Amino acid sequence: MSLLDRHVEFVVALRRAGLPVSVAEDLDAAAALRVIDMLDRVQLRASYAAALMKRQAQRGAFDTLFDLYFPAARGAGDEPAPDTPSARMTPELQQYRAQLGNALLSGDDAELSRMARTGVARYGAVAASGSGSGGQAWSGYAARNRISAQTLLAGLLEQALYGRADDDSGLGVRAARTRFAAGIARFERLLDTEVQRRQAEITGAEQVARTAVRPSVDRIDLLSATRADLYAIRREIQPLARRLAARLAIEHRRGRRGQLDFRRTIRSSLSSGGVPVDTVHRPRHPKKTDLVILCDVSESVTAFAHFTLLLIHAMREQFTRVRVFAFIDDVDEVSKLFRPGADVVESVTRLAAEANVRGWYGRTDYGRVFGLFAERHLDAITTRTSLLVLGDARSNYGDLALPALRWIASLARRAYWLNPERRVAWDTGDSAAAEVGEIVPMVECRNLAQLGQFVRDLV
Amino acid sequence: MFSSPADARERLARAGYLADTATSTTVFLAGRLERPLLVEGPAGVGKTELAKAVASAVGAELLRLQCYEGLDESRALYEWNYKKQLLRIQAAPNDQAWEQTHDDIFTEEFLLTRPLLAAIRRSDPTVLLVDEIDKTDVEVEALLLEVLSDFQVSIPELGTVVAVRRPFVVLTSNANRELSEALKRRCLYLYLDYPTPERERDILLGRVPGIEQELAEQVARAAALLRTLELRKLPSLAESIDWARTLLALGIDHLDETATAMTLGVVLKHAADHERAIKELGLPSVAD
Numbered sequence: 031m032s033l034l035d036r037h038v039e040f041v042v043a044l045r046r047a048g049l050p051v052s053v054a055e056d057l058d059a060a061a062a063l064r065v066i067d068m069l070d071r072v073q074l075r076a077s078y079a080a081a082l083m084k085r086q087a088q089r090g091a092f093d094t095l096f097d098l099y100f101p102a103a104r105g106a107g108d109e110p111a112p113d114t115p116s117a118r119m120t121p122e123l124q125q126y127r128a129q130l131g132n133a134l135l136s137g138d139d140a141e142l143s144r145m146a147r148t149g150v151a152r153y154g155a156v157a158a159s160g161s162g163s164g165g166q167a168w169s170g171y172a173a174r175n176r177i178s179a180q181t182l183l184a185g186l187l188e189q190a191l192y193g194r195a196d197d198d199s200g201l202g203v204r205a206a207r208t209r210f211a212a213g214i215a216r217f218e219r220l221l222d223t224e225v226q227r228r229q230a231e232i233t234g235a236e237q238v239a240r241t242a243v244r245p246s247v248d249r250i251d252l253l254s255a256t257r258a259d260l261y262a263i264r265r266e267i268q269p270l271a272r273r274l275a276a277r278l279a280i281e282h283r284r285g286r287r288g289q290l291d292f293r294r295t296i297r298s299s300l301s302s303g304g305v306p307v308d309t310v311h312r313p314r315h316p317k318k319t320d321l322v323i324l325c326d327v328s329e330s331v332t333a334f335a336h337f338t339l340l341l342i343h344a345m346r347e348q349f350t351r352v353r354v355f356a357f358i359d360d361v362d363e364v365s366k367l368f369r370p371g372a373d374v375v376e377s378v379t380r381l382a383a384e385a386n387v388r389g390w391y392g393r394t395d396y397g398r399v400f401g402l403f404a405e406r407h408l409d410a411i412t413t414r415t416s417l418l419v420l421g422d423a424r425s426n427y428g429d430l431a432l433p434a435l436r437w438i439a440s441l442a443r444r445a446y447w448l449n450p451e452r453r454v455a456w457d458t459g460d461s462a463a464a465e466v467g468e469i470v471p472m473v474e475c476r477n478l479a480q481l482g483q484f485v486r487d488l489v
Numbered sequence: 490m491f492s493s494p495a496d497a498r499e500r501l502a503r504a505g506y507l508a509d510t511a512t513s514t515t516v517f518l519a520g521r522l523e524r525p526l527l528v529e530g531p532a533g534v535g536k537t538e539l540a541k542a543v544a545s546a547v548g549a550e551l552l553r554l555q556c557y558e559g560l561d562e563s564r565a566l567y568e569w570n571y572k573k574q575l576l577r578i579q580a581a582p583n584d585q586a587w588e589q590t591h592d593d594i595f596t597e598e599f600l601l602t603r604p605l606l607a608a609i610r611r612s613d614p615t616v617l618l619v620d621e622i623d624k625t626d627v628e629v630e631a632l633l634l635e636v637l638s639d640f641q642v643s644i645p646e647l648g649t650v651v652a653v654r655r656p657f658v659v660l661t662s663n664a665n666r667e668l669s670e671a672l673k674r675r676c677l678y679l680y681l682d683y684p685t686p687e688r689e690r691d692i693l694l695g696r697v698p699g700i701e702q703e704l705a706e707q708v709a710r711a712a713a714l715l716r717t718l719e720l721r722k723l724p725s726l727a728e729s730i731d732w733a734r735t736l737l738a739l740g741i742d743h744l745d746e747t748a749t750a751m752t753l754g755v756v757l758k759h760a761a762d763h764e765r766a767i768k769e770l771g772l773p774s775v776a777d
Contacts, residue, residue: 052674058522065521066494066514073494076514084673086529086664086680137687201746204770205710208717209686268721269664276665280558280626375719375765 040099047091047243087246098235101227134213146220170225179214186210248478252334271344288314318350320414326421328358328394334450343374348489359395362386397431404434417442423463448475490520506542515679525658530681533725540618540659549614554604556625567606570599595646608656615656623662686713697733707744724756
């Protein structure tokens with residue numbers, strides 16, 4: 031296969047993964063190939079990235095595809111034959127783990143990729159299920175499990191800090207732990223890359239590319255996110271809030287002008303001989319929203335509730351007042367979360383445990399919650415209030431107390447229901463999306479992008 | 490400009506900027522392919538610094554257009570010097586025809602060049618830095634698009650000014666606003682992230698005179714650790730350089746918990762972030 035074919039295939043794969051690569055950029059990338067040292071893979075990657083990838087959120091997809099179409103090696107090389115799968119710790123594996131530990135300790139990236147290659151060769155082989163692959167397939171899961179690099183952490187810490195008594199403070203340990211944890215995460219990513227490379231040699235790069243590319247952080251489904259995903263999403267919240275606030279500030283300023291500022295108009299007219307050519311206006315005070323949030327904190331939607339609360343907390347300057355009520359089958363006010371200076375990250379995660387939200391039933395019961403809310407907290411809702419209900423509208427087949435909800439919603443200025451389920455799943459099983467949606471407009475809010483869009487429209 | 494990525498790297502290093510391979514390759518390509526370079530990344534990782542380093546590495550003059558909200562053509566491109574023109578008209582002899590005066594006042598003498606036009610007209614090597622482009626309105630982006638794609642500006646009264654020599658253009662952005670696809674398409678893209686602890690240590694050694702290897706390493710590691718916390722504002726490279734300088738000035742040669750707690754204000758600038766770091770890292774509280 032010629033280099034040009036590879037290049038074109040790579041560009042096509044990028045486009046399929048959602049990167050909007052234009053012809054002009056394609057040409058730039060090709061022109062770049064002529065002036066760099068193509069045998070240097072780091073340079074090659076950098077030059078492709080510079081020409082074809084224009085948003086950091088696309089980095090993950092780009093790197094995955096680059097590794098597939100421009101692999102670091104071909105074939106199995108002189109690597110050892112696969113080890114027979116077994117749960118036991120063989121001497122060989124022990125030796126391998128010791129080597130891996132040394133590589134992590136020294137932070138040598140080249141050594142780490144070498145270890146990943148041998149690691150997959152030895153411990154990543156599984157029997158193929160499909161036909162036509164010669165009975166051989168590779169699994170990152172198998173390799174990760176067998177090597178279980180995570181369990182090296184304690185030993186590494188001991189080795190790194192041993193004999194350095196003065197560095198025994200908690201800070202030194204924390205710093206070392208962060209460093210090794212990052213190293214291990216990098217190693218496991220390398221394992222995945224190596225598995226994809228080997229798999230691509232069996233089934234073709236295109237086949238692997240279709241499944242290998244993960245969605246960018248703001249597109250990850252909040253309900254099915256892994257722990258690592260959740261962590262990444264949480265780190266995106268502050269930047270997202272900052273971007274939204276910046277955009278809102280611009281829009282506010284650009285909106286309708288306020289009252290005429292007489293003094294400044296006269297002053298500026300002096301430069302045009304007393305003729306008021308340009309009138310000066312006072313900025314208009316933006317009307318801020320009063321927000322009441324009713325949020326389901328039961329197990330199934332807990333991650334969604336966290337992110338929404340975190341984002342709203344990060345943007346609290348945009349609201350006059352925020353009151354939060356958490357519920358499962360009892361409802362409790364948790365507005366202290368949003369008082370200035372509160373450590374919201376921590377309290378949000380402990381929300382379900384600390385607030386008095388569990389009645390005798392222990393599962394989401396909308397009917398009871400709406401009834402109780404109408405009874406106890408109706409004073410929270412005024413004519414300036416926007417009401418947000420967060421939940422999946424799955425009532426466990428219980429009564430919905432729709433009249434109570436209708437009564438609550440009618441008092442508020444606006445009301446929305448944010449549902450983290452995909453729209454096609456609404457009204458399946460015990461979901462009462464349609465019934466509730468008739469009273470309170472329901473909005474699909476599956477990922478950070480949709481959440482950000484909603485909050486922006488809300489303000 | 491640069492003959493190869495390695496050359497770029499070496500000359501940037503001589504200008505005091507430690508570039509990794511991705512950065513040096515992209516800078517080299519931007520020079521060779523004559524494309525503007527769009528640099529994105531969090532605040533304080535050396536985006537502006539990169540432009541300055543390129544200018545000093547190739548011996549070019551740096552022209553800087555600082556973007557802000559409300560920036561317009563007359564600040565970015567050119568403006569006629571109205572006051573001087575007015576004077577000229579008033580000072581014109583009575584018998585001079587209007588056509589003559591008109592031709593007189595629309596000449597070079599009355600033209601105020603702003604950074605974009607100045608960069609195009611220069612015949613010496615130039616680096617044009619368009620800083621924080623995400624702060625401007627969309628209209629300025631359209632204006633830039635026109636200038637950066639053809640490197641020419643048309644002034645109705647004077648005609649078209651074509652670049653004698655294409656400047657090396659660096660655009661920086663904090664990604665507060667998504668830039669238009671059209672602009673991105675014309676640029677090469679570089680994302681500068683927080684450096685790895687090893688690179689940060691080397692940068693500290695280069696930027697903070699008199700610092701010991703040991704302390705630089707500790708500061709770099711501590712900064713990396715702080716960046717793993719969920720903070721409102723993560724410590725930038727500029728702040729960790731300040732941190733190292735502070736520690737040196739205080740005569741602290743070992744960054745332990747007390748020293749960290751005492752000097753935390755140099756790296757973290759929000760009260761909530763302070764509390765969070767103290768709690769998460771188990772630092773002693775040093776109130777008063």
